[in-house]
Amino acid sequence: MEKITRCDCHLHTDNSFDSETPAERVVQRARELGIEYIAITDHCDILEWSDVNIARSNAQAAELNEKYHDITVLRGIELGEPLQAPEQTAIALGLCEYDFILCSLHNIAGEEDFYFLHPHAQQAQELIRRYFDELLETVKWNEFDSLAHFTYPLRYITDRDGVQVDMECYQPIMKEILATLAANGKALEINTSGLRSPGGFLLPTVEYVRQFRELGGKYITLGSDAHLPEHMAIGMKEGIAAAKEAGFNAATVYLNRQPVEIPFE
Ligand SMILES: [Zn+2]
Ligand SMILES: [Zn+2]
Incomplete structure (x- = not known):
């Protein structure tokens, strides 16, 4: 089988509330695909997380990494909304040793996950504005390795619900977020999940990956x-093509929180 990708650094197991896949099944699937590095990144949405699940996820990743010698299984976490409960965030980050902290924002403060929202066009503009505002604060906070699914609200607002959004007005703040990430030496994730739906797109699309590169961004992770x-x-071919088009010649994985570049083949 043709190898699709050497790494996939955004994967969920049954230690996430929304997955029933045992961690070992995740590893087996990755081995079938010839993937060399995976990061298990179970949800740690900071207003609603389980220390038991995170500790179990971390321990299972470590065990599976010991068990299989043809793949590196990294101990990750998808840390959601870290600024909404800073004390909880400190507890979560101190709970285990992690290889990789993937930071995300699924719901802005005081709102539900964008998954549950069905705003009309005007509301959507305001919600997206607040998403970028909170995301900028989050990248300034900087206690993570890679920023997950930049432009996440679009997965639901435009892709799923077909609401048209004027992105032009957000260009300055989007640029500021990407510039901050680049200046801090952090990675931008190219999240391919959008490509599982017809008409879907990468999060973020190639233009923002390119902008990140132009602003001095050094690392991208693939998820x-x-x-x-x-x-x-799924979608990794397109994700890698976008990274290359933007000028990257490697994806990055994180081992003990340190970037390791994995050149594209
Ligand atoms: Zn995720
Ligand atoms: Zn996510």
């Missing part, structure tokens, strides 16, 4: 955000 084994690595 299929699979919650099911059969979704693993």
Whole structure:
């Protein structure tokens, strides 16, 4: 089988509330696909997280990494909304040793996950504005390795619900977010989950990956955000093509919180 990707650094197991896939099944699927590095990044949405699940996820990743010698299984976490409960964030970050902290924002403060929202056009503009405002504060906070699914609200607002959004007005703040990330030496994730739906797109699209590069961004991570084994690595071809088009010649994985570049083949 042709190898799709050497790494996939955004994967969920049954230690996430929205997945039923045992961690070992995730690893087996990755080995079937010839993937060399995976990061298990179970949800740690900071207003609603389980220390038991995070500790279990971390321990399972470490065990599986010991068990299989043809793949590196990294101990990750998808840390959601870290600024909404700073004390909880400190507890979560201190709970385990992690290889990789993937930072995300699924819901802005005081609102539900964008998954549950169905705003009309005007509301959507305001919600997206607040998303970028909170995201800018989050990248300034900087206690993570890679920023997950930049432009996440668009997955639901435009892709799922077909609401048209004027992105032009957000260009300055989007640029500021990417510039901050680049200046801090952090990675931007290319999240391919959008490509599982017809008409879907990468999060973020190639223009923002390119802008990140132009602003001095050094690292990108690749994530299929699979919650099911059969979704693993879907869209990676397109994700890698976008990275190359933007000027990157490697994806990055994180080992003990340190970037390791994995050149594209
Ligand atoms: Zn996420
Ligand atoms: Zn995820």
